[in-house]
Amino acid sequence: MKITNLEAIILEVEVKNPASDALHTYDAGRTVVTRVYTDEGHVGYATTHIGRGKPTADVLKVLLEKELAPALIGEDPLFTRKIRHKLWNIADYHGAEGLAHWGISAIDIALWDIVGKSMNQPTAKVLGACRDRIPAYSMAGWYFDSEKAYLEKVIAVVEEGFKAIKLKVGRYSLENDIERIKAARRELGSEFTIMVDANQGFDEREAIRRGRAYQEYGIRWLEEPLIPQHKQNHARLVQALDIPIAIGENYYSKHQFYDAVQAGAASVLQPDNRRAGGPTEWLEIGAITDAAGLHIASHGGGPVNVNMLCAIPNAIYLESGSLKHENKMLVTQLKMVDGEVLLPDTPGMGTEVREDFIAAHRVD
Ligand SMILES: [Mg+2]
Structure with a gap:
């Protein structure tokens, strides 16, 4: 199995009643959906919710699609640790922690979604x-x-x-x-x-x-x-x-x-x-x-x-x-x-996003 493409989609849901903690208020309501495609038809999903700072979703989308995705194309998605190492090497110059790690994490979740789906078992x-x-x-x-x-x-x-x-x-x-x-x-x-x-x-x-x-x-x-x-x-x-x-x-x-x-x-x-x-x-x-x-x-x-x-x-x-x-x-x-x-019995991570939801909330 080979990875053929990665797509990052930004969704936005209006936050009608923002919740607050001691210091922060969560009102951004954006989610980045990462989809990793393979040549065997399995598609891996990850959802990354952005609670604060709407433009962060735009940065994450660029990071996923332009910087990290090229390293995935042609790789076997079951080689999760090999891919993580490649992504660390790409990100470590500007800091593999911080937002880059949000991107690496989303890809890893999508890969493990593919692993579970390809074996027809919940990833756990x-x-x-x-x-x-x-x-x-x-x-x-x-x-x-x-x-x-x-x-x-x-x-x-x-x-x-x-x-x-x-x-x-x-x-x-x-x-x-x-x-x-x-x-x-x-x-x-x-x-x-x-x-x-x-x-x-x-x-x-x-x-x-x-x-x-x-x-x-x-x-x-x-x-x-x-x-x-x-x-x-x-x-x-x-x-x-x-x-x-x-x-x-x-x-x-x-x-x-x-x-x-x-x-x-x-x-x-x-x-x-x-x-x-x-x-x-x-x-x-x-x-x-x-x-x-x-x-x-x-x-x-x-x-x-x-x-x-x-x-x-x-x-x-x-x-x-x-x-x-x-x-x-x-x-x-x-x-x-x-x-x-x-534990849901869904094969994979249970991260697949409904198409009607994407259609209704997609902003980029
Ligand atoms: Mg806490």
Whole structure:
């Protein structure tokens, strides 16, 4: 089998109610669809969502089509590690991390989609699956315009059947954080698992002050309390607090994860499949963290993350949005049973995008 072409398509969906965390608002609503074609009819898909900065999608499309794609043409798509090495060599002059790694990751996901499709199996099984479902938590506790809107989201999470939820903290005072946690706990009951995410909102001293308060409420983990570059500072939080520290959504490649593990920066590492790398890199991040006795949770949901978490033994949680309504972008639909999301039986990564969705939302 040979790769014949790569196409990057930009889709845009209007964001009617932008969600906010401690520092950011996500309003761009763009997704780059990467399609890799082969001479045997298999087409590999990856979707890269751009939450902030619309022009980033344009840059990524140019990077994929003009810079990275020529290295793919004529290659066997099953040689995923050979291709990753070629792409690193192309990108390392301007930095194989950053946006270039978004491109490399998208290609790797599309290649592993082809691998699964060519073997007629979900990619998790081709990688060596260790489970067929993964516990999920809902990322529902954003900052909204009113407390009423916040509580409605929290209640919807229980009604949908999740057993865990993540709440944003750190935008306002510690007192406000505690009010949000208490209000959620009242609706969720004592058994429900709650994580909190500060999205880099604190410095070390403030993270210790707030972390001590959160841990009194049985919070499962404190996520990204500091900027991700401050690995040593995170390591001091791990020592100072009882609450587990989670970090990783902004790390690129196994090298940054290795550094974080070496520093003792967290108990839970959270690769993002756009940044960390595709399945090839995820497996190595999984192995590094497993050897260190640490856990993996995904940053983000969807079928790529489900496939990866079902192939990584030390994975504990899938992050997810609501699965209640039909996913209008993807052919593959995810299903949750007893708070766990099932590995879809779709051959490949489950990333195939519906043609009607592309037609309705394509901007480039
Ligand atoms: Mg986060």
